[in-house]
Amino acid sequence: MKVKRTLPDVEKKIFAFFRRNRRMPTYSEMVEIFGVRSKSVVHFWVKKLISAGALQKDAKGFLAPARLSLALPLAGDVCAGFPSPAEEELRDVISFDEYLVNRPENSFLLSVTGDSMSGAGIMDKDLVIVERGREPKNGDIILAEVDGNWTMKYFCKKGKAVTLEAANPKYPTIIPKEELRIAGVITAVVRKYHK
Numbered sequence: 001m002k003v004k005r006t007l008p009d010v011e012k013k014i015f016a017f018f019r020r021n022r023r024m025p026t027y028s029e030m031v032e033i034f035g036v037r038s039k040s041v042v043h044f045w046v047k048k049l050i051s052a053g054a055l056q057k058d059a060k061g062f063l064a065p066a067r068l069s070l071a072l073p074l075a076g077d078v079c080a081g082f083p084s085p086a087e088e089e090l091r092d093v094i095s096f097d098e099y100l101v102n103r104p105e106n107s108f109l110l111s112v113t114g115d116s117m118s119g120a121g122i123m124d125k126d127l128v129i130v131e132r133g134r135e136p137k138n139g140d141i142i143l144a145e146v147d148g149n150w151t152m153k154y155f156c157k158k159g160k161a162v163t164l165e166a167a168n169p170k171y172p173t174i175i176p177k178e179e180l181r182i183a184g185v186i187t188a189v190v191r192k193y194h195k
Contacts, residue, residue, distance in 0.1 A: 162176065
């Protein structure tokens with residue numbers, strides 16, 4: 001009996017492997033994953049996934065996810081103040097990569113160490129998304145190299161003077177002495193509570 005495959009089914013199988021193993025499957029592994037007999041069928045599906053924007057090839061020709069492809073149902077709202085009647089209904093499906101990252105080609109993740117931005121809700125071991133090429137505004141949290149050291153702080157500009165301020169009062173304001181290079185603006189923070 002011939003099994004009918006669809007592009008979404010094939011995509012789900014590849015990304016399930018990717019999430020489990022934290023790497024892309026080889027073509028030989030895809031033969032088994034898709035339940036096909038030859039690599040030519042795998043090539044067909046890979047080409048379709050690249051055309052659909054689900055996969056891409058890096059500079060060396062290796063396959064990589066073009067997006068995280070992790071979508072979860074949005075079941076409604078929850079009150080973080082006083083309790084309210086629960087209304088659980090499927091409202092939408094949200095992909096975290098699309099929700100958190102506006103410009104994936106200019107964005108990257110960093111793991112946070114330290115507590116200088118705890119007042120902004122950014123804690124030790126959180127992940128932050130940094131967007132390169134965005135012009136920082138007063139109050140933005142930025143990643144910057146200041147006099148040879150990297151830091152993440154609030155961007156404050158008055159006239160031509162720029163200072164970097166922590167969100168924790170035990171850290172002093174940083175005033176660049178020789179060099180300030182802004183690497184990007186923090187656009188999102190991700191915190192995981194359980195493994």
